[in-house]
Amino acid sequence: MAESLWGETMIAANTLFTRVVSFSPSVMVTLIVLPVLAGLLGVILPAFGWVPALGSTEFGLHGFEQLMATPGMSRMVMLSFTTSLISTLLAFIMTTLILASYFSSPWLKRIQRLLGPLLVIPHAAAAIAIGFLIAPSGMVSRLVSPWLSGWTSPPDWLYPHDAMGISIIIGLTIKELPFLLLIALGVLAQPDIGNTLRSQHRVALSLGYSPMTAFFKIVLPSLYPYLRLPVLAVLAYASASVEIPLILGPNTPPTLAVAIMQWFNDVDLSLRIKASAGALLQISVTLALLTIWWLLERLVKRLSINSLINGRRDYRDLLWQRITHLLTVLLLSVIGLSLFGMLLWSVAGFWPYPMAIPQQWVGMHWQSALVQMHAPLINTVLIGICSTALAIIITVFVLEAEQQRGKNLSAISSVIIYLPLLIPSITFLFGLVWLQEQVNSHHAFINVVLAHLLFVLPYVFLSLANSYRRVDPRYAAVAASLGAAPVKIFWQIKLPMLLAPILIAIALGLAISFSQYLPTLLAGGGRIETITTEAVALANGASRRVSAVYALMQMFLPAIAFLVAWLIPNILFRRRV
């Protein structure tokens, strides 16, 4: 009733605002569909042998035959498959365990604050930090040597780069977990959902349910629908990510995505055909993983439906709580030690193995880096602000349009938004650069902002959509019945109510933009230097010290954004009280 009344009111008011708003979903879909289609075309045509630039204009299955004949093909696919599925499962399970264990404790906020910064560490930097931790000459090995292990020179063990991909799983899990946790906390931060779930949880506690059992039986079933898309995005990303497997993974053979990237970059340009065929295979691997997750979801639902209502109040909660504490401590110390290692490297002089801390402390790495960092720093911030601002405006307008129409985006549009996250970016970006060439755009800055937008927009939308859709429509209905114009309702009621999730979405958007490497490099033709392009170029270089400085800078920037996102609502909230 409220829904339809409110819907009619909105449509009746045909102002400039409502017209702009109603137009925005098409803008968003176009902004994503166009480059995605061009990107897909730029993959599909070469995969079937059509590359006029190489003088190949005959369609055929040559690329796929070449692909299948690649030594170790099945190993590559399996490695992509297992590492992404296991890491996503681990990250999801640990997220729910942490939520369950600390649901009504102040520790949840503290853990969020501790893990938040991790979300913003670019994948490459995180991989380097973790690699340093587990490498033979790494922090763990140094801490036990030589007093415990007897090692005076680094042992020759196989981590990182183990053939099973365990190092990749560790890296991906640690990178994915904070994202899922932050999304979940974003959902819980919305007053209506959060308060409802918390009060339901309290009721369960008063009925004698143990806290963790209550969470799994009462909160998780209502919370999971909000987490489904983020989890799927994480899974899709993990299956096609390049940085972490490149730095932590094996290379005899590597994961499929890494192999595709290497074929694309190979000097033998005819490998492009094989790379494109590989990209299509990658897309099907990703789709298969998404399907498996969906099936798993149904299976869990079927298996757990009885236990939800069996009335059992406790499933060894204390044990599980201890396990969660242990896991959390382990997780935080892995992260802490990695970050500590980075900090040490950035100021290290001589630091021979097996010393746990450097022999000498120097500021030269920071000094020389800060001198060269000036222009990249400005570029990074400007591009981040432009792409995030565009993403936020589009997202908010699209979500407002949904409410004015009284229905959510069509299923097709919803899938389209996530396309940039589902297609391996290296293949997709080759098509994008081609498109930008077609429209003869030589404004590298604009090209880069638009390329970033493709990756920022889905995340911003993902992080904001649920909150926006859950805003109680009765507020708007009441305001409308009192004669408020849609534009006023939008600015004075909805946006202030959504301040916290919007700020988190902005911080997330900035973080995503800051960490983009391939889009910056390809769309900018290499002319736009950001902290991230510099950091990745240096990560391939020989100095762990200089790359530590850049990685720390990379963390510092988005950390500021998240700090602000966290501070503003707190300050405003305090004032109101």
Added chain:
Amino acid sequence: MTISKRLSLSLHLKTAHYHLAARVLFVCLSTSLWPSVSHASTSPDKIWSEIESRGRNQDVYFHAWGGDPQINMYILWVAEQVKQRYSINLHQVKLTNTSEAVSRVLSERSAENHHNGQVDMVWINGENFASMAQHQLLTPNWVSQLPNFSLTNPEHNPAMTRDFGVPTQGMEAPWGQASLSFYYNSTATTVPPLTLLQLLDWSQDHPGRFTYPKPPDFLAMSFLKYALIMLNDAQPTAIKERLYQPASPQSEALLLPVLWQFLDELHPSLWRKGQHFVSSGMTLRRLVGDGELNLAFTFSAAEIPAAIARFDLPSSTRSYKMQDGSLSNIHFVAIPYNAAHIDSAKLVINFLLSPEAQAKKQHIEMWGDSTVLDRSLLTLTQQTLFSTQTAKQDNKQTIPDAAATSMAHYVASPALSEPHPSWTQIIAQQWLSRYGVKP
């Protein structure tokens, strides 16, 4: 470009893609006919002064590998110089892999952007050059226009016009030369291996302390080519010569088996027992710094003192060349066929070939890259720019003593030339199918 070549080019392109062919042909005709028409009436000096006047006051985008701060600093110095001389703003586009620039030009060509390309200059050699040349992605016949190119004495020094054995056809100007050098941690090992066979023994005595990058990395291929040349050293000359000709199934059967035999013996004693290979030579250096490796190799030994000064390598690091030979090659700068600022790029490249820029580059504290100029053609003043005396004095000021001594250990080493580029792909492919997938 001769008429017949131009015709064959146009025929080849017509079969490939008619529109493209027409456009490229137009570009080729207009760029290659123009100098030959004007040649009749104007002298080379006149052509150069026209290039100079057209090339001023522009931006030039130099796509060059950006992984070494020392090299980046040198390019920054070049940028200051050309700014002063020609008001040219030289921007280094820092690549992690030169093939990124190749892809860029290729995608521009497939988008039919034939005149306003984003890459003005590219630092290149070997396979990347062969690949770009094969796909006609480079501006041909401009190198001889550069006044300073004659200082390389190309008539008497064929290496300046051949890149991995492939004629450059005026498509790229030489920039510097380097040779494969080894370095080791002298506290961990007092006697480094001095020949390839000693390397095998050394590695078996020090398991896990040596490795090489994974092909098709440039440095990896260089190591494999060095091994291939040395292992076939005892073969009759007629067979050895096949390394410098395009590879064929017969020559593969004659030359490659010894390489695989050697690697089968070497791999079990490598770092990670040969189950994982590093991605680049830079990673080798980091692993030596971490103490995981005690022996590694590089194409620019001059980077070692600087790395010591930055604490990236232990001060006990020493570099040397293998006694049985060191692979050496020349690296080049090229201009893509569709560069937006061709004339400005020529001005910059001519400056790169000036005695001043070459001398600066050769200094250990700057880059340490050997000059391509023929010293005998230089004036006395120009020669003093290169004198080791100045280099050493500079050395003392900028590099700690321990670092300076890292270069002292030197063994006379014959230069080995690069095999024909066709070998690179064959070795890489066979390596990947043999060792690229671990059971």
